[in-house]
Amino acid sequence: MDISPISLVVAATLLVITTAFLRILYVLPFSSPGWNIKHARNELSHMVVVLGSGGHTAEMMSLLRNIDPRRYAHRTYIVSSGDSFSSGKAAEIERNVQSKHVQFFSEPTKAGITHPITGTWELMIVPRARKIHQPLYSTPLSSLWCLIGCLRALYTISRTSTVAPHEYPDVIITNGPATAVMVILAAVILKLFAMAPAHKMKVIYVESWARVKTLSLSGKILLWTGICDTFLVQWESLAKKINGTGSRRQVDWKGFLVE
Template sequence: MRHVKLRRTRRRHPINLGNLTAPDGLRLRCLRDAYFVIVLGSGGHTKEMLAMMETNFPQMDTLHRRYIVSSGDAMSIKHLYAFEDKMRSTHGDNRIGTYDVHIVTRARRIHQPLWTTPVTALRSIIEVFSLILESPFDGPRRRQRYPDIIVTNGPATGFIVALVAHLLKIFHVAPSDSMQVFFIESWARIKSLSLTGKLFYHTDIADMFLVQHREVAEKYGVANAGCMVVKRVAR
């Protein structure tokens, strides 16, 4: 019943996409003091996520980014630090906010048998719970405990993080208007949803569900955001 209530509330009060494409001044006001959780994944997921972040990077000193990376994914960590260094050199130390990085057990390895997945997924869930409940801030801002937005684009760990956030809302541990989950299907999925996308689609726990190709959007009846990996050139 609580799950159904959360879904109905979300549909009555949808997220305003205009805030994401608004002029810099308005967008920065909307994101002031924002706390993001960004789930990175192996393969092309991390490069896609960082490319999307770079195209519309909000320059704000109070923004905090908490990156969650699956265990054994050294390449994602390498790309992440390169991205943060690039943002620092491009915008300056006082315009990019802060970030931290945490590694959790991979929910499901590539080609891992499905019958063994519940064990690794359970370990991942336990570790994610502690991360979501732990504030990244010190001092007075420590009261800002829960993320404002959780962003994922396809790795299985992204669904685990979203599920944990949803459970915290179901059991009234976290406010229902916190931890808004943005799922952005990988650009590589041109005809159908990924396994993670199907999990989000059928459970309906994402506050915003976006795909990047028209055929996928029409097939599943979801929003098509167009290509988000490459910055659009104004005409």
């Protein structure tokens, strides 16, 4: 029997598509709730927080108020280049987080320094997905550049992880700047190509407190793609509107998370 090159190509394409589809099903959170691995109480974790633009960063500071730095002993803050406000805020978040667990606290540790109780923290800078007033036609290119930057950033912090060297972070927390979508996309790509195990880099998205009846653009994208492990909104009305009456719960509501 003769096999024409066309049918070969078609067969190969089908195979690739099927494999990719199965891989996506396998990796993404909506189909694999069984990926929860258990951590012992005293195990350490590596946490990534994506910061961006004034309002989001101020809210993040409040969201992280009770995070235990003794458990999340390595904390990485990702900011986009040129956002000096958020870079400064990372240190302020650290002051907030560390001060509750250190006796006679005066100053938070500098980035990259390891403290016996509160562990270490660092700042990673990735290129901007879109600059203000950037023409639309060049946005795909700069977004791709940003995505590559995010992939590199995640790879770098996995290598230098003080919790478990060469292991990817345990959790990514964000509340909606454009950079966050890119970081989360990068994390999913790493999982799809088996660079990172599926139980690493769990994604927690918290919609801004200012969003009462509609999601932000980042929120819409992330909900539609279904790549977040936990998608939280802070208003019951918004949760009800999204979840509807269906049995499948898309977003969680646990009350206000900011204070």
